[in-house]
Amino acid sequence: xxxxxxxxxxxxxxxxxxxxxxxxxxxxxxxxxxxxxxxxxxxxxxxxxxxxxxxxxxxxxxxxxxxxxxxxxxxxxxxxxxxxxxxxxxxxxxxxxxxxxxxxxxxxxxxxxxxxxxxxxxxxxxxxxxxxxxxxxxxxxxxxxxxxxxxxxxxxxxxxxxxxxxxxxxxxxxxxxxxxxxxxxxxxxxxxxxxxxxxxxxxxxxxxxxxxxxxxxxxxxxxxxxxxxxxxxxxxxxxxxxxxxxxxxxxxxxxxxxxxxxxxxxxxxxxxxxxxxxxxxxxxxxxxxxxxxxxxxxxxxxxxxxxxxxxxxxxxxxxxxxxxxxxxxxxxxxxxxxxxxxxxxxxxxxxxxxxxxxxxxxxxxxxxxxxxxxxxx
Amino acid sequence: xxxxxxxxxxxxxxxxxxxxxxxxxxxxxxxxxxxxxxxxxxxxxxxxxxxxxxxxxxxxxxxxxxxxxxxxxxxxxxxxxxxxxxxxxxxxxxxxxxxxxxxxxxxxxxxxxxxxxxxxxxxxxxxxxxxxxxxxxxxxxxxxxxxxxxxxxxxxxxxxxxxxxxxxxxxxxxxxxxxxxxxxxxxxxxxxxxxxxxxxxxxxxxxxxxxxxxxxxxxxxxxxxxxxxxxxxxxxxxxxxxxxxxxxxxxxxxxxxxxxxxxxxxxxxxxxxxxxxxxxxxxxxxxxxxxxxxxxxxxxxxxxxxxxxxxxxxxxxxxxxxxxxxxxx
Numbered sequence: 001x002x003x004x005x006x007x008x009x010x011x012x013x014x015x016x017x018x019x020x021x022x023x024x025x026x027x028x029x030x031x032x033x034x035x036x037x038x039x040x041x042x043x044x045x046x047x048x049x050x051x052x053x054x055x056x057x058x059x060x061x062x063x064x065x066x067x068x069x070x071x072x073x074x075x076x077x078x079x080x081x082x083x084x085x086x087x088x089x090x091x092x093x094x095x096x097x098x099x100x101x102x103x104x105x106x107x108x109x110x111x112x113x114x115x116x117x118x119x120x121x122x123x124x125x126x127x128x129x130x131x132x133x134x135x136x137x138x139x140x141x142x143x144x145x146x147x148x149x150x151x152x153x154x155x156x157x158x159x160x161x162x163x164x165x166x167x168x169x170x171x172x173x174x175x176x177x178x179x180x181x182x183x184x185x186x187x188x189x190x191x192x193x194x195x196x197x198x199x200x201x202x203x204x205x206x207x208x209x210x211x212x213x214x215x216x217x218x219x220x221x222x223x224x225x226x227x228x229x230x231x232x233x234x235x236x237x238x239x240x241x242x243x244x245x246x247x248x249x250x251x252x253x254x255x256x257x258x259x260x261x262x263x264x265x266x267x268x269x270x271x272x273x274x275x276x277x278x279x280x281x282x283x284x285x286x287x288x289x290x291x292x293x294x295x296x297x298x299x300x301x302x303x304x305x306x307x308x309x310x311x312x313x314x315x316x317x318x319x320x321x322x323x324x325x326x327x328x329x330x331x332x333x334x335x336x337x338x339x340x341x342x343x344x345x346x347x348x349x350x351x352x353x354x355x356x357x358x359x360x361x362x363x364x365x366x367x368x369x370x371x372x373x374x375x376x377x
Numbered sequence: 378x379x380x381x382x383x384x385x386x387x388x389x390x391x392x393x394x395x396x397x398x399x400x401x402x403x404x405x406x407x408x409x410x411x412x413x414x415x416x417x418x419x420x421x422x423x424x425x426x427x428x429x430x431x432x433x434x435x436x437x438x439x440x441x442x443x444x445x446x447x448x449x450x451x452x453x454x455x456x457x458x459x460x461x462x463x464x465x466x467x468x469x470x471x472x473x474x475x476x477x478x479x480x481x482x483x484x485x486x487x488x489x490x491x492x493x494x495x496x497x498x499x500x501x502x503x504x505x506x507x508x509x510x511x512x513x514x515x516x517x518x519x520x521x522x523x524x525x526x527x528x529x530x531x532x533x534x535x536x537x538x539x540x541x542x543x544x545x546x547x548x549x550x551x552x553x554x555x556x557x558x559x560x561x562x563x564x565x566x567x568x569x570x571x572x573x574x575x576x577x578x579x580x581x582x583x584x585x586x587x588x589x590x591x592x593x594x595x596x597x598x599x600x601x602x603x604x605x606x607x608x609x610x611x612x613x614x615x616x617x618x619x620x621x622x623x624x625x626x627x628x629x630x631x632x633x634x635x636x637x638x639x640x641x642x643x644x645x646x647x648x649x650x651x652x653x654x655x656x657x658x659x660x661x662x663x664x665x666x667x668x669x670x671x672x673x674x675x676x677x678x679x680x681x682x683x684x685x686x687x688x689x690x691x692x693x694x695x696x697x698x699x700x701x702x703x704x705x706x
Contacts, residue, residue, distance in 0.1 A: 050602075050606060051605075051606075052602055052605075052606075071605065071610075072602070072605040072606050073605045073606070073607075073608045073609055073610050077606075078606055078607065079602075079603070079606045081599050081602070081603060082599075083597070083599055085597065085599035085600050085602065085603035086603075087600060087603070087604075087618060088622075089621050089622060098604070098607050098609075098617075099607035099608050102607055102608035102609045102613060103608050146607070150607065150608070
């Protein structure tokens with residue numbers, strides 16, 4: 001059963017469509033992230049769920065009850081704000097107890113629940129301090145406790161971790177996961193930081209330009225990105241420009257950087273027609289690099305479900321356990337490859353290979369289909 | 378390059394010598410060797426003062442403190458001295474001015490009346506002003522224009538504005554004729570307490586709106602949202618977040634209104650008529666009609682003390698730090 005159900009959610013600010021016909025669900029106990037670049041409308045979605053913005057159109061149901069139109073203070077939802085919005089004139093304990101006080105919880109119970117929350121976020125004994133006396137990470141914990149103490153059906157996060165340094169952020173991520181499991185609360189987390197989103201979420205909603213690009217688990221988004229945007233946004237990707245030269249039952253012929261290649265039909269995520277401009281995408285970690293003496297790229301075809309080409313290493317950088325190589329290939333332009341081996345040097349000649357099954361082809365952003373076969377629907 | 382400083386020296390002939398001598402001594406001046414005469418002199422002065430921090434502090438802070446001392450502290454001291462003299466300046470030393478004032482039921486009634494009116498005016502101005510400032514901050518895009526409109530009345534003389542209110546409030550004035558046209562009975566508000574309240578509210582409103590506005594703009598809108606998110610409705614949010622977060626501005630505004638109202642004599646005299654005496658009018662009377670300056674001075678001192686005590690209490694209440702002058706109008 002879905003706890004939060006969003007259908008056809010649209011928000012217009014004047015002529016600007018900030019959120020465009022968005023549908024998604026959040027199941028009870030799930031950790032869902034809305035991931036998108038700044039200006040993608042993700043915060044607006046969150047603010048509509050919280051009740052700070054009224055949708056232009058669409059439905060938001062919490063526990064099967066429509067909540068559009070009800071004010072924020074009547075929604076069983078609490079938010080952790082981007083700048084945390086801790087009350088500077090109240091102590092830590094008063095901040096955490098604020099929501100309980102509003103709902104008329106007696107002082108004794110309030111104190112007890114606040115204490116328990118302070119324990120949960122590992123801030124025992126901090127109750128009498130003021131927020132300004134705490135470090136950034138401690139303030140995050142207070143903000144989290146202030147939302148959780150009310151035992152809301154859903155906790156919303158508006159990129160609260162973005163102000164922390166990397167190490168603290170990673171620590172807070174695992175803390176978030178621990179607390180989510182312990183409290184059995186449902187989290188809806190908004191961020192532009194794919195690292196955070198991939199690390200913490202059960203499922204992701206990828207938003208761009210107000211529209212949903214894809215909804216799925218981390219693995220689904222990474223391995224089967226539904227659009228070039230998702231491929232680019234979740235992890236790194238090599239994108240080679242090409243043009244469709246032929247489409248038949250099993251394969252698509254492509255003109256890539258001057259060379260002709262053919263790829264399996266199911267590599268194309270969308271329907272393609274001859275003359276469509278496309279991006280051929282392959283993840284750097286799926287590219288294999290081997291030493292070679294071969295001088296030309298005659299073997300640049302699809303052999304046994306695998307592409308291979310030759311090229312010259314142009315750059316390399318060590319990234320801990322992996323090395324990243326920039327390789328100028330003979331047929332596929334410049335590719336980046338992430339491999340275990342640190343054996344190659346700049347100017348080495350290498351063979352580059354990858355499985356055809358790992359290739360994804362997308363029509364180029366902003367370009368219309370070559371014919372209007374989609375016009376009918 | 379070599380010629381330009383020389384020609385500068387020739388232009389600023391009399392002080393030029395001293396300047397060049399100083400200039401060769403100091404690094405700053407040699408660095409800026411191509412500087413014009415005026416710039417060179419300024420940099421010399423800066424260097425001179427940098428090496429004498431005490432003189433520098435004095436030259437910056439001296440003039441304002443001098444003005445305060447000369448036009449405020451000394452007159453106040455003179456007033457204090459005079460208030461202990463009998464009947465006239467230079468009269469025999471006495472406490473009679475104080476005892477006479479503090480034991481007179483008539484005068485104390487006037488003080489109490491003044492206090493009540495000041496409290497009413499302050500309450501009205503604070504309420505209206507806060508609402509006005511709040512709406513300017515939260516609901517308006519034309520903030521600058523609206524603030525300009527708020528302070529616009531200051532461009533006209535206080536007295537002229539009071540006479541305008543006489544015109545509006547008097548029998549058969551603008552207000553009554555308008556009511557007449559609408560078929561409503563005339564109010565004849567002039568020379569009543571209501572008229573005094575209206576006049577004060579109008580005059581002091583900008584004084585309160587500005588500090589209210591300043592503190593409200595500094596209020597983080599996210600705090601309001603956080604409060605609502607945590608289940609507090611608009612009224613609870615106002616009382617537990619908005620008001621506490623802006624309390625310093627509120628107290629500043631209240632002090633700025635309360636103090637001048639307490640000492641005011643023009644507005645009550647012009648709009649309030651003879652039955653609506655305030656203590657400021659009594660003081661004015663002692664100086665201008667009764668010519669009993671010592672007695673007027675004594676009342677002034679008492680009122681100042683009362684106002685200072687109230688000011689301290691107000692500051693304590695808000696727990697804020699601000700320096701509002703205890704000036705009476």
